[in-house]
Every structure is written in structure tokens, then in C-alpha cells.
Amino acid sequence: MKIRDVLIEDTFAEAFTMRAARVVITARNDKWAREAALKFTGFATSVIACKCEAAIERMLPPEETPDARPGASILIFSTDTDGLGKRLIERIGQTVLTCPTANCFDGLPDSPVRAAAGRALRVFGDKFQISKVVGGQRYWRVPVMEGECLLQESFGIEKQGIGGGNFLILAEDADSALGAAEAAVAAIDGMPGVILPFPGGIVRSGSKIGSRGYTSLIASTNDAYCPTLRLTTASALPEGVNSVLELVLDGLSADAIGQAMRIGIDAACRSGVRAITAGNYGGNLGPHHFHLRTIMAGDGAA
Amino acid sequence: MSAVVALELRAPVDGVVETDGVNPDRLAALGEREIAALPAWAGTRQGALGDFFKVRGERSARVAILGSVANVNGLGAGMAGGELIIDGDAGDRVGAGMTGGLVDVRGNVQHDAGAAMGGGVLRVSGNAGDRLGAATPGASRGMSGGEIVVSGSAGSEAAARTRRGLVVVVGDAGSFAARAMIAGTLVVLGRTGAEPGRSSKRGTIIAVGGIDVPVTYWHACTFQPPHVRLTMTYLRRRYGLPIDDLVAGGIYKRHCGDAGDRGRGEILEWAGR
Numbered sequence: 343m344k345i346r347d348v349l350i351e352d353t354f355a356e357a358f359t360m361r362a363a364r365v366v367i368t369a370r371n372d373k374w375a376r377e378a379a380l381k382f383t384g385f386a387t388s389v390i391a392c393k394c395e396a397a398i399e400r401m402l403p404p405e406e407t408p409d410a411r412p413g414a415s416i417l418i419f420s421t422d423t424d425g426l427g428k429r430l431i432e433r434i435g436q437t438v439l440t441c442p443t444a445n446c447f448d449g450l451p452d453s454p455v456r457a458a459a460g461r462a463l464r465v466f467g468d469k470f471q472i473s474k475v476v477g478g479q480r481y482w483r484v485p486v487m488e489g490e491c492l493l494q495e496s497f498g499i500e501k502q503g504i505g506g507g508n509f510l511i512l513a514e515d516a517d518s519a520l521g522a523a524e525a526a527v528a529a530i531d532g533m534p535g536v537i538l539p540f541p542g543g544i545v546r547s548g549s550k551i552g553s554r555g556y557t558s559l560i561a562s563t564n565d566a567y568c569p570t571l572r573l574t575t576a577s578a579l580p581e582g583v584n585s586v587l588e589l590v591l592d593g594l595s596a597d598a599i600g601q602a603m604r605i606g607i608d609a610a611c612r613s614g615v616r617a618i619t620a621g622n623y624g625g626n627l628g629p630h631h632f633h634l635r636t637i638m639a640g641d642g643a644a
Numbered sequence: 645m646s647a648v649v650a651l652e653l654r655a656p657v658d659g660v661v662e663t664d665g666v667n668p669d670r671l672a673a674l675g676e677r678e679i680a681a682l683p684a685w686a687g688t689r690q691g692a693l694g695d696f697f698k699v700r701g702e703r704s705a706r707v708a709i710l711g712s713v714a715n716v717n718g719l720g721a722g723m724a725g726g727e728l729i730i731d732g733d734a735g736d737r738v739g740a741g742m743t744g745g746l747v748d749v750r751g752n753v754q755h756d757a758g759a760a761m762g763g764g765v766l767r768v769s770g771n772a773g774d775r776l777g778a779a780t781p782g783a784s785r786g787m788s789g790g791e792i793v794v795s796g797s798a799g800s801e802a803a804a805r806t807r808r809g810l811v812v813v814v815g816d817a818g819s820f821a822a823r824a825m826i827a828g829t830l831v832v833l834g835r836t837g838a839e840p841g842r843s844s845k846r847g848t849i850i851a852v853g854g855i856d857v858p859v860t861y862w863h864a865c866t867f868q869p870p871h872v873r874l875t876m877t878y879l880r881r882r883y884g885l886p887i888d889d890l891v892a893g894g895i896y897k898r899h900c901g902d903a904g905d906r907g908r909g910e911i912l913e914w915a916g917r
Binding site: 475481 | 848
């Protein structure tokens with residue numbers, strides 16, 4: 343299969359089931375909503391070292407937020423419910439509670455599995471905190487030096503979230519690779535239920551499991567896709583490929599990831615790109631397989 | 645099973661009619677005859693609901709009472725679910741003790757509406773009498789959950805002894821609003837009457853249209869309370885209340901009290917933008 347002369351390799355992305363939460367941060371204006379959201383999602387690129395993966399899903403207009411202020415919708419993923427609850431406590435506590443004018447709300451209110459992050463953080467109020475129930479949801483008013491911070495008591499956990507959807511852009515040079523990756527990120531940006539947790543949505547240091555030289559490493563450079571190692575390792579790079587960038591996608595459903603991959607790959611198929619491929623582990627580790635050609639034919643995830 | 649159970653007074657009632665069990669979750673399990681046989685009292689005389697009301701329909705959790713029933717008491721009291729629409733005025737204790745469902749009164753209600761309510765929604769398009777959402781006589785606690793929204797004004801002691809829940813009065817509230825409030829929230833978009841929040845332990849009065857703050861409350865600060873914005877936004881979206889942005893996102897004076905009783909209650913007095 344080719345799209346605009348770019349080969350779509352006959353392979354699949356292998357992804358994993360993860361726990362996910364959607365956090366809605368609101369603030370006085372876009373600037374402060376984004377500020378809190380950027381801090382919240384900082385150092386959250388990979389569960390391998392960050393314990394979670396998070397990014398801004400999209401910015402929200404006032405009519406879409408609980409308190410009618412500008413907001414940011416964030417998706418955060420982790421490997422287990424308990425761990426995700428801890429990450430929520432840490433990140434809300436350090437980046438929303440501290441941020442001027444920011445409040446924090448649950449973005450998955452229908453989820454029966456809950457992480458009581460707001461309830462845990464209420465104790466910062468040192469028994470001066472006040473609870474309020476509005477529309478059947480409990481919130482905590484935590485007194486702070488600015489005035490009050492409002493935190494929702496609990497956050498819904500989606501147990502069927504998916505982490506690790508991906509595709510790799512094999513390009514003739516670094517400029518072409520970056521341009522195609524940026525185009526893919528722009529196309530995916532704002533799609534509901536999916537995030538790209540890496541810097542600018544792009545990964546340059548794709549990894550393989552384990553290490554050939556250091557036994558203690560759980561991941562090391564994906565040497566098969568490193569152009570500088572073409573002659574010194576079992577390279578997977580076609581002739582003429584000199585730079586590779588990857589997009590990693592986490593989503594609330596296979597559908598969300600499949601749609602985002604389709605739109606992103608389509609945007610990445612442009613001049614200077616030789617092929618699109620995907621990362622997998624032979625299909626034995628992750629239960630979710632996103633076959634590139636199936637997706638690009640419009641049939642979503644396998 | 646019908647789409648709705650409709651009750652209509654056979655004739656205007658002299659005196660007061662007390663009902664027991666006219667609520668949707670109970671009527672949902674009853675046939676037309678069984679509904680007509682439910683007990684009702686006119687003064688000391690016990691009769692049946694069918695003596696006063698024409699009953700049409702059966703086994704539906706949607707109940708409509710057609711016409712004004714201003715001297716029929718206890719409608720929707722204790723209901724746990726379903727929908728009760730009263731297409732006119734209603735008597736005392738509408739929705740008292742209800743724990744779920746919706747009571748929608750398209751008129752005025754008398755006293756003790758939503759008293760000791762534990763959940764659900766009570767909407768009143770007109771005015772409410774005294775002790776809206778308050779405690780039943782002799783009880784230490786009033787409303788413990790749910791929401792009451794009155795589009796008109798309310799009498800005295802609205803939200804008195806409230807333990808939890810949200811009471812909203814779009815018009816004015818009478819004297820002793822939120823008296824001995826334990827927790828919960830009373831929103832008054834009109835003027836709040838004399839002696840508000842007396843002996844309140846905790847809880848919040850949000851006073852938009854003017855209030856005389858008792859001397860037993862002290863001024864803490866002026867600020868923009870985030871939960872007021874959340875509450876006002878919710879009320880606009882959920883109930884279509886005409887709440888201005890200046891009110892939702894405005895500045896409020898925080899008064900803490902009542903000094904005579906723990907002092908953890910608050911009056912949030914709207915101070916404009």
C-alpha cells in the first residue's frame with residue numbers, strides 16, 4: 343500500500359491496556375489554564391521512567407467546563423489503578439493546588455471506578471476545608487493564600503485505556519522527518535480521547551525492550567531504526583532513509599487511537615518521507631494490534 | 645401500564661385533605677382501583693383518594709396532578725423515585741422526606757415543602773411557604789440531601805437546620821433563613837430577610853440581592869469563591885435560572901459565624917464584580 347508514494351508497511355503497532363483518567367483544569371483565563379495543564383503534564387512521557395503518561399487532550403472553551411471558565415482537558419495514563427490514583431494526588435497537589443486561579447474537575451464522571459484524589463488533597467486545608475455537593479458531585483474548598491482552590495472529590499478511572507499506539511516516519515532527512523511528524527501532530531491535535539505524551543507529540547529515541555550490552559536496562563535505543571547504525575547492526579531501514587521519528591499515542595479506546603493514527607499517518611505521507619512503519623514486539627506482549635494497512639483502509643483497529 | 649397516572653380533583657375541596665403515599669414510586673406498582681383506594685383524610689374523616697380525585701391511568705412512575713390542589717397536603721412526601729408534576733398550587737409538605745425523583749410544582753406551595761428531604765429534586769415555579777427544606781417539627785435535622793429550586797420567594801426559616809443539600813430561592817427569602825443550619829447551601833438571589841443564619845454551625849448562605857448580616861458574624865475578606873461560580877453555572881445549565889455573569893463570577897464578602905455556635909458557618913454577600 344502506498345499513500346502519495348509513501349510506502350505503508352504491512353505491520354502493526356502493538357499497544358497495552360492501561361488505566362486512564364481525564365482531568366479538567368479551569369482557570370481565570372487560557373494562560374493560567376494552560377500553565378497549570380503544562381505543569382501537570384510535565385515529565386509524563388513514558389511509564390518506563392515517569393510512572394505515567396499525560397498530555398493535554400485539548401483546550402476547552404468556557405461553555406464546556408463545569409465552572410464556565412477557560413480550561414484544559416488532560417488525559418493521564420498509568421499501568422494500574424492504584425498507581426494512577428497516586429499520580430493524580432501528586433500532580434493535582436503540586437500543579438493545580440499551587441497554580442493561581444486554577445480549579446480541578448473530573449472529566450470521566452460516568453466511570454464507576456474512582457480515585458479519590460481530591461478527598462486525599464483536602465487535608466492540605468488542615469481541617470479548614472469545606473465540602474460542597476453540587477449536582478450530586480462532591481467538591482472540596484481548600485483555603486489557600488490566594489483565596490480558595492476547588493477540587494473535585496474523585497476522578498473516574500477508565501480501566502480499558504490503551505497506551506502505546508504508534509507509528510514511525512521513515513524519511514530521507516531530518517528536516518523531512520520533523521516536518522512530517524509535525525504535520526501528523528497538527529492533524530491529531532484536539533482529537534477527543536487521544537493524546538501524544540512525548541515532547542511536541544514526537545519521539546526521536548524509540549526504544550527496544552532490554553539491552554544488548556547492559557543487563558540492568560529495561561529499555562535501550564531501537565538500534566534497528568537508528569540510521570547511524572545502518573552498517574553496524576541489523577538495520578530495518580530501507581535504502582535512502584536517514585532519519586526516523588515516532589509518534590506514540592495513548593487513548594481512551596482502540597477506536598480513538600485507530601482514528602488518530604489514520605489521520606496522523608495520512609498527514610505524514612508527504613514529500614521526503616519514504617515509508618511509515620510501526621513498533622511491535624511480535625504481537626505477544628500487548629493485546630491491542632493496530633495494523634497500519636487496515637487502519638489506512640478505514641477499518642480501524644484490529 | 646399507562647404513560648402517566650393522572651389525578652384530578654372531582655370538586656373543589658372544603659378544608660384540608662391529607663394524603664399519604666401519593667408518590668410516583670408507590671403508584672408505579674398500583675392499578676387504578678388500588679390508587680383510588682389509597683387513604684386520604686378530610687379533617688378527622690378518613691376516606692380514600694378516589695373520594696376526592698378522579699384517577700386515570702395505572703402502574704406508571706410518572707404522575708400528574710391536574711389543576712390547583714392548594715389545600716391537599718403531603719403530595720410526593722417520602723417519594724424515592726419517578727416524577728410528580730403538580731400543574732398548579734399545592735398544599736403543605738410537598739416532597740417532604742423525599743429521597744429521590746423529581747417533584748415539579750407549576751404553582752405555589754405552602755409550608756414545609758421539602759422538609760427533611762434526603763435526595764431528589766423539588767422544583768417550584770411559584771412561591772414557597774415557611775420552613776422550605778427545613779426540619780420536621782421536633783427534629784434536629786432538616787434537609788439532608790437533594791436540591792430545591794423555588795422560582796419565586798420563600799417564607800421564613802428556609803433551609804433551617806439543613807444538614808446537606810442545596811436550596812435555591814430566586815426571589816426573596818423570609819426571616820430566619822438557614823436558622824441553626826448544620827451544613828449545606830442556601831442561595832437567595834433576591835433579598836434575604838431578617839436574622840439570617842442565626843445559630844448556624846456550618847453551611848453557606850449565598851446572598852445576592854441584599855442581606856443584613858447579623859452582628860454575630862464577622863467579616864473575613866472579599867474574594868471570588870470558586871464554588872459559587874460552580875454552583876451558579878450549574879444552576880444556569882441545569883435549571884435555566886437567569887443568573888448574570890456578574891453574580892456567578894463576582895466578588896463576595898465572606899462573613900463567618902454564627903459566633904454563638906462554633907462559627908464555622910458563612911454568609912457570602914454579593915459585592916458586585
